[in-house]
Amino acid sequence: MSKKSPFKKVNEFRNKQWVYTKRPEKLVDQRHYTLEENVISISDVKLGKALLKSVYFSIDPYMRIQQSKHNTWEEPYPLNTVQGGAVVAQIVAINDNSSSLKKGDWVLSYTGWQEYAITEISSLRLLDPIDVSVTTALGVLGMPARIAYFGLLEAGLPKKGETIVVSGASGAVGQIVVQIAKIKGCKVIGIAGSDEKTKFLKKTIGVDEVINYKNHSSAKEMSQELKRVSPEGIDIYYDNVGGYITDAVFEHININARIVICGQISQYSGGLDTPEMGPRFLHKILYKRATITGVLARDYNNRMEELLLEMTPWVQNGLIQYQETIIQGFEKLPEALNMLFLGKNKGKLIVKI
Incomplete structure (x- = not known):
């Protein structure tokens, strides 16, 4: 992949944006967004900022959590704003002669669902397309990796010979958790939603x-x-799903088991505002003196370099395998978010312009 910029010398760009305009009660789709257009100009790029051309958009379950009408880890995502999310983009213009970044560089940003965006240079992470594919910054070397790596190692505390169960094991986070657990010498049981996905877990990783x-x-x-x-x-349950699967796991936990709650995707479409009862076996936590720990990727934001130092070689040498589902077309973004809750993606879900 060449670092040469593909952009022509133009001063203005027609910009499309998906604006979040209606809170979903169950599944989220295009009805909850409005597609808007505007013009963005290089002259709008003030000192310390860069103009980006978005190429790859990360689609993540937390987006649906933020759309709940209730506070979660933060206030509900505001209506009538561009849908937030991680983006891999190229720099079109930059206004800072002292910056090591330059026009044409690939970067990771959090500029959301828009074709072009102006953002602070200091918020960007430079990507090397020769080192690994730039899409890995959204998955196996991005936010999903951060919560998989630190969530497992610091909350799960895996020890060689222990047994770990991972729900949502073929998803963006799960596929990393199971492989790190194998590296650490654990017996790994992966739960997924199709024979194709379980075959990937068994045969490939x-x-x-x-x-x-x-x-x-x-x-x-x-x-x-x-x-x-x-x-x-x-000994360890890394939970990405919740629901009856978690109820069942509680029946089999050992003394001093560690339960890591990373996600509850079974509850996101309709269960956020009126959650189901459960798990209903908390007495098992008492009997087994187990712990339950909730983990958020944002808690480890400042430790990304630590993760990349260890995991980048794992990806480069094939010790960590990964799947990506890449959907073509900016207009497919709302539909792609819905795909997460129907189990249609394999591994990390990405939309490409």
Whole structure:
């Protein structure tokens, strides 16, 4: 991938933006957004700022959490604003002669669903397209990696020989968690939603046991399957899903088990504002003297360099494998967000202009 800038010398750009205009009650789709257009000019780039051309957009479950009408880790995402999100972009113009960044550089930004954006230079992370693919900054070397790496190692505290169960194991976060757990010497059980996904987990990235949860549609059935694949019990549960899967796992946790809550995607479409009851087996936490820890990627924002130092070589030498689902077309962004909750993506979900 060349670093040469593909942009012509023009002063103005027609800019499209997806503006978040209506709170969803269940699934989110195009009805909850308005596509707007405006013009953005190089003359608008003030000192210390850069004009970016967006190329790849990260699609993440937390976007739906932010759309709840209730406070989560922050106030509800404001209506009538551009949908936020991580973006891999190229610099079109930059107004700072002292910056090491230059026109044509690939960067990671948080400028959201718009084709062009002006942002602070200090907020940008330079990407090297020769080192690894720039899309990895949205997944296996981005925010999902941050919460997988630190969430597992610092909240899960894996030890060689322990058994870990990971729900949503083929997703952007899960596919990283299971591989780090294998690197640390754990027995890994991955739960996913299709035979194709469980095959990827088993054959490609070496998960020890896999469960297609769609073949086990109740907590009782799931509990029976967990007992079959982990008769030794469960030491760590890395939860990306919630719901009855979590209920079933609690039946099999060992003494001093660690339960890491990263996501509850089963509850996001309709369950955020009126959540289901559960888990209903908290007495198991008492009996087993287990811990439950919630983890957020933002808690580790300032430790990204630490992660990249260890994980970049893992990706380069193939020790960490990853899947990406890339959807073509800026107009597909709302539809792509909906895909997350229908299980249509494999690994990290990205939209490309």
